[in-house]
Amino acid sequence: MAYNRPSTIQRVSDQVLGHHVETSAGALPVASFKGVANTETDMFTVYGRIQITQLFVEFTAAGDAAATQLLFYYNGSEPALTLVVLCAAGASIATVAIGQRCMHVGGAVASTPIVSDSAGLSDLDMASAYQIVGGYATGGATGIFTGTIGMRATVADQAGTIAATGHIFYVPLSPDAAVEAAI
Amino acid sequence: MAYSPSTRARMADLTMGLHTQTAEGILLDAHFTIANQTELFNFYGRIAILQLFIEVTTAFAAVGTTVQFNVTHTVPAAATVNAMNAKTASCASLSAGSRIVFVGGIVATASVVTAGNAASDVTMAGKKVIIGCVDGAGIVSYGTIGMLIADGTQNATCGATAHIYWAAMSPGAYVTSIL
Numbered sequence: 001m002a003y004n005r006p007s008t009i010q011r012v013s014d015q016v017l018g019h020h021v022e023t024s025a026g027a028l029p030v031a032s033f034k035g036v037a038n039t040e041t042d043m044f045t046v047y048g049r050i051q052i053t054q055l056f057v058e059f060t061a062a063g064d065a066a067a068t069q070l071l072f073y074y075n076g077s078e079p080a081l082t083l084v085v086l087c088a089a090g091a092s093i094a095t096v097a098i099g100q101r102c103m104h105v106g107g108a109v110a111s112t113p114i115v116s117d118s119a120g121l122s123d124l125d126m127a128s129a130y131q132i133v134g135g136y137a138t139g140g141a142t143g144i145f146t147g148t149i150g151m152r153a154t155v156a157d158q159a160g161t162i163a164a165t166g167h168i169f170y171v172p173l174s175p176d177a178a179v180e181a182a183i
Numbered sequence: 184m185a186y187s188p189s190t191r192a193r194m195a196d197l198t199m200g201l202h203t204q205t206a207e208g209i210l211l212d213a214h215f216t217i218a219n220q221t222e223l224f225n226f227y228g229r230i231a232i233l234q235l236f237i238e239v240t241t242a243f244a245a246v247g248t249t250v251q252f253n254v255t256h257t258v259p260a261a262a263t264v265n266a267m268n269a270k271t272a273s274c275a276s277l278s279a280g281s282r283i284v285f286v287g288g289i290v291a292t293a294s295v296v297t298a299g300n301a302a303s304d305v306t307m308a309g310k311k312v313i314i315g316c317v318d319g320a321g322i323v324s325y326g327t328i329g330m331l332i333a334d335g336t337q338n339a340t341c342g343a344t345a346h347i348y349w350a351a352m353s354p355g356a357y358v359t360s361i362l
Contacts, residue, residue: 003201006355013350015197017231017311020352026319054311054352058229060319099259099316099324119260120316120324121267123290125231128309163319169352 018053018169019179026060026163027183032151033093033158035068041183042075042148043166048177049134049145054126054169055086055104056113057151059096064160067092068153070102070113074133076147086131088112089154096162106131136174144174148182200233200348205362208240208342214330215248215274215337220264221362222255222329223345228356229315229324234307234348235285237330239277241342246335247273252285252294254314256326267312269293270333283343287312317353327361 003009014020023043032041043057055072069089075081087104090113096102099119105111106129116122135145149168170179186194196202205223214221235252251270256263271283271294280301285294287310297303315324328347349358 003196006357009201009351009357010354012196012201013352013356016200016233016350017352025317025321054231058316060317097260098318099256101313101316103313116313117290118263118265120256120314120326121254121265121290122313123267123288125311125313127311165317165319167352 018171021179023166023181023183028164033153035153035155040152042150044149045180045182046134049136049174050170050177052131056101057164058101059164061163063096063162065094066156067094069155078146091115200350203358204346205360209362210343212337212341217336219332222327224328225359227325229353231311231350237283237343237345239281239343243277243341244339245276247275248335249333251331258324
């Protein structure tokens, strides 16, 4: 059936893809892409247990030729947990164009994010290789877990005007589970 | 439990995504001519493609036509055509009900001509291909999804309909049929 109301299209899409949260547009500036120092930038705050159905950064300003690599992580603060990476560092983002994406593909944490094929075209995604982060311990001292999902730059420093927006699509797996943009 | 047709349709939308198709049988032999690029759908914003296929409505001639799906971004990369996959095997003698199926994955993956009359043994299998984007200034991309023909020209009456199932990934994103 064809729908004409944008609000209906959005609700159907929420059902199909999960809830969408994004950072402010271009909220990941060049300072977030300093790989020599393994710079980490928290993008989202996670409450409770969620299933990630899509996670990516979309470049809103082009990158320079530095071979910076990216990975995604979960860092639990309540309870205090050791930061865990959700994947290995991906391919170089050198000279990425506006509209290209660094896509988390899920699955084993040894998997690597994919830099999309071309501006606006991502050929690989998480498919059904969803990951679950956070937790919920009813009756315990912890209750709803709280933590952040972020991006770590590695290997090399971007020095130009690169910028990107972080996006996550998720499904709550515990009561009151939610995601908020951290930047 | 039995549901009314409208309820079943709504449930299908929630499972399969939003469905947009060209007019029935609108793709004729002239569209299946070597080097012919036909735009099938407009997209606006960022969308996830959940299924994309062409369903034969009138049988193809015994000519080894192949089909490749591609995307053309008017914004941000003006009129740049990018392959979404590799071309299919021969579409010779496809019967009505056969489908030419985009299976997603890396762009080097070939689309698949399905096994037989109206039975598709291969789908995107949960993979989603994302097209479109929104830049830092809030400028929303738009463009078209089309098909490129190679290797053989259909030389007799044939017909087909293109279908896409999709979901919006940015506010206001949508797909419309061109044909």
